[in-house]
Amino acid sequence: MKAFNKTARSYTEFFVFVTPAMIFILLAAIIPFLMSLYYSLTKWNGVGKNIKFIGLDNFIELFTTDTGSLQSLLFTLLYGILNVILTNVTAITLAVILTKALKSKAVLRAAFFIPNIISLVIIGFIWKFVFTRVFEALHEVTHWSVFQWSWLGDQHLAFVSILLVSVWQSVGFYMMIYITGLQSIPSELNEAASIDGVVGLKRFFTITLPLLMPSLTVAFFLTIANSLKVFDIIYTLTFGGPGGATTSITMDIYNEAFVNNRFGYATAKSLLFVVLILLITVFQVKFFKSKEVEA
Template sequence: MTQLQRKQLNRGLIFLLFTLPAFAAILVSVEIPFLMSVFSSFTKWNGLDKAQTFIGLENYKELFLDDLDMWKAFGFTLRLTLGSVLAINICALLLAVVLDSDIRGKNVLRAAFYVPNIISLIIIGYIWRFIFSAGFDSFFQKTGWEVFMLSWLGDVNIIYFSVLMVSLWHSLGFYLVVYIAGLQTVPRDLIEASMIDGANRTKRFFRITLPLIMPSITVCVFHSLSNGLKAFDVIFSLTNGGPGNTTTTIALDIYRTAFVINRFGYGTAKSVVLFLMILILSVIQVRVFKQREVEV
């Protein structure tokens, strides 16, 4: 064995030594439970009995052919995801542009927008549940504005926007920080050169700034897309899927199937389908957005 081969072997052993604990932790806490869930999706199991009855593809047949509630939850989840991706990213990007400029108190405003993100979504849901009821009632008594008397959590035509507003209020700070970081990487000499050439703010933003912050947009859209498809916390605490099943998401439907009616095998089948949906949509989104990224 040559000296070069020994160095390469030593580097490989050192790399293995440092990565093995993390790999073992991920294997035990993530990969093995995931594979066990995939197996459970082919069984009839209530989550309590030791024995699991293997039934093949029966759970998946029921899911795709007979479970209308699942498909209603699927439709609402897609609506919520689309709305949250658009609202969160547009609002966060616009605010980032404002807070990246020379305005007074921008650091305080950045912190203020980020604070809701550090609070649990379960708590956020209960807080806004109180605001939509008792809080808005007090606002109406003070102002007399009819908008505060709307049934924000009871009207099927309004509750979608209520959930979307709460999700936006909670998540905006995280995406705002990412977009500000992206804006600060745009070379100032390019901006100054475009100003000399006579480009106005709109042209500078769409022709220079926006293409150069595409990596930040890719990250933010990826996170907002996956979080929207996995939405559970805010729905559970804010509406619990109501009124009726109007705001039931796929994640909440999985929770009810597995832990309320104790069809654990069927619930894991739904979770596998949700995992595949998130995986496929995320891969497509990342590939499409990566193609639009440019380098200076």
């Protein structure tokens, strides 16, 4: 009887603590996902009651006639590759510098981290003002032609502008991840390497970088996911222009759903986008995990 009561109590505790979480997951994730699967097979404007089931027509259109999706995919992949590389290289460089015995390192860490706590929408509007009004004023003072360029009106410069703002805004967050990783490396290893004559870049690539792999795994996972999902900066800086040159996948989905009123088609694009992010991030995490070593 005691065993039965103990078992019953354990099951009761399990359901008391697990059931609320399961209900939340069901309402917040599973049901919306199943509804998205259904809407991706329909023709619907997202508002009206008339929902027409069209099967796989949305996916067929996406893979056959929608050239805009291919352009947005290429932009997103190019932006993602460059953003991941520039952000992580810059963050690692800053982390190495700011782990040295500098008197102002605490102030510098805070200065680099502050842009990360500001809303991306606000960041976008601030930089839009900088690229237009501030650069115009600087050109009148300095007469440097670089300030007269159309940073948001030219296709190539608009891409560069978005990339620079994204790196500037996020680098402080990843810098802190790398600083934490660097501080967890035993100082004895660096001292032993110095005695053996392993210094500078050679010590960084042979000792520091391999031991920094756990931080690299986390940072690359976040930068890849955030790069593929980029929306706020593009929405506020260029709105996908000029001529759709800076339209990301998320911006393309937004336009289909809320500009073209093709909610079913946008949902089909969203599902494929989720699959793309899942495949890339799973491959990245498995690859980086295989490279991790223990101190």
